[in-house]
Amino acid sequence: MASEEHKQLATLIKETHNRLREDYRKYGSNEAWKRHLARTDDLQNYAVSMQQLATNHWSINNNINQVTDKSNCRIRWIKNRCYEYFFGGGKSKYYERERDIIKKLNLDDLSDLPEESSSKNNEVVSDRKIKMLDVGSCYNPFADDENLDVTAIDLVPASDQVFQCDFLNVTLGDKTLLSNNKKSVTEFEKKSFDVCIFSLLLEYFPCPEQRFRCCEKAYELLKDSGLLIIITPDSKHVNANAKIIKSWRYVLANLGFMRITYEKLQHIHCICYRRCVKKDTAVRWVTLQKNLSVDDVLFSSNGKIFIPQDFQTACVEEKDKDKVSSVKIAKEDLADVFNELPDVIDK
Numbered sequence: 001m002a003s004e005e006h007k008q009l010a011t012l013i014k015e016t017h018n019r020l021r022e023d024y025r026k027y028g029s030n031e032a033w034k035r036h037l038a039r040t041d042d043l044q045n046y047a048v049s050m051q052q053l054a055t056n057h058w059s060i061n062n063n064i065n066q067v068t069d070k071s072n073c074r075i076r077w078i079k080n081r082c083y084e085y086f087f088g089g090g091k092s093k094y095y096e097r098e099r100d101i102i103k104k105l106n107l108d109d110l111s112d113l114p115e116e117s118s119s120k121n122n123e124v125v126s127d128r129k130i131k132m133l134d135v136g137s138c139y140n141p142f143a144d145d146e147n148l149d150v151t152a153i154d155l156v157p158a159s160d161q162v163f164q165c166d167f168l169n170v171t172l173g174d175k176t177l178l179s180n181n182k183k184s185v186t187e188f189e190k191k192s193f194d195v196c197i198f199s200l201l202l203e204y205f206p207c208p209e210q211r212f213r214c215c216e217k218a219y220e221l222l223k224d225s226g227l228l229i230i231i232t233p234d235s236k237h238v239n240a241n242a243k244i245i246k247s248w249r250y251v252l253a254n255l256g257f258m259r260i261t262y263e264k265l266q267h268i269h270c271i272c273y274r275r276c277v278k279k280d281t282a283v284r285w286v287t288l289q290k291n292l293s294v295d296d297v298l299f300s301s302n303g304k305i306f307i308p309q310d311f312q313t314a315c316v317e318e319k320d321k322d323k324v325s326s327v328k329i330a331k332e333d334l335a336d337v338f339n340e341l342p343d344v345i346d347k
């Protein structure tokens with residue numbers, strides 16, 4: 001049973017999400033986002049509540065005896081995948097796989113993809129820390145890991161270790177620049193991160209295009225062979241929203257990301273996408289999909305990342321509405337999912 005305080009914190013988070021979605025329906029994405037950013041007190045309260053829920057309530061409620069698999073939480077899951085990939089040979093494995101695909105398809109010559117040993121793209125990260133960008137970090141849950149060099153950003157940071165930054169609107173360029181007071185990031189250097197984390201981030205946005213824009217930005221910011229790791233809440237059975245998860249794979253493959261790991265834990269989907277050195281290698285997966293219905297909005301709207309909540313609102317464009325009936329979506333409110341995350345949080 002959730003405590004009174006727990007319920008209050010979750011309610012505040014729900015209300016923030018609901019207000020943003022309501023504004024999106026009324027005013028469209030740009031105006032809704034502007035109004036959202038102007039509610040500075042609400043955002044500050046959201047940041048404090050989110051941090052308290054994650055670090056006090058969810059971790060206290062997390063009955064360790066019931067958690068047989070210690071990786072059954074998002075922060076640990078993310079760290080484990082990073083270690084496997086960057087320190088445990090995963091990066092070389094997928095690099096070689098990409099070379100094989102290119103050879104097989106004669107997509108290109110291999111001059112940009114040299115043999116593993118001499119490859120800069122494939123440099124092993126063992127002699128340095130993994131350079132991580134944690135977007136929507138809130139309180140920097142990765143701060144204590146000595147193998148990670150973390151840049152944590154949030155709209156409204158809950159900790160001094162987190163830079164203020166609106167990822168949707170931040171400029172990407174030749175170098176990373178901070179504001180004069182060193183509290184905000186004003187520009188990010190392209191291709192400068194090994195891994196980019198979206199943990200419980202994408203569903204914050206009410207609009208499919210905004211989620212896509214975040215993924216595009218991650219693509220620009222990652223080095224070749226870098227990882228985008230997405231954690232998204234869903235307490236339903238793995239099959240309930242499988243079609244949506246497949247559509248993410250489809251849309252992100254068209255961007256140049258190859259899905260390399262997928263796991264459904266009790267309350268979350270956990271996914272790793274690898275930024276291919278050659279975009280064509282990722283796009284190949286799309287061309288191999290024979291049974292996708294092009295009439296289905298999930299697979300016909302490039303430039304959009306859908307979540308189940310989109311189909312309970314007026315968020316789908318008028319012209320796409322007929323197609324939505326083919327999508328079986330679990331009726332669920334995102335905000336409720338935040339009440340159900342005890343096993344996801346690890347301290």
Ligand SMILES: C[S@@+](CC[C@H](N)C(=O)[O-])C[C@H]1O[C@@H](n2cnc3c(N)ncnc32)[C@H](O)[C@@H]1O
Nearest residue numbers: 136137138154155156165166167168199200204
């Ligand atoms: C549900 S919280 C997740 C916090 C943390 N990543 C975790 O897993 O516990 C979502 C966070 O994303 C932040 N956020 C939303 N939109 C953002 C944006 N455009 N740029 C940066 N942060 C954003 C919010 O302020 C909020 O702190």
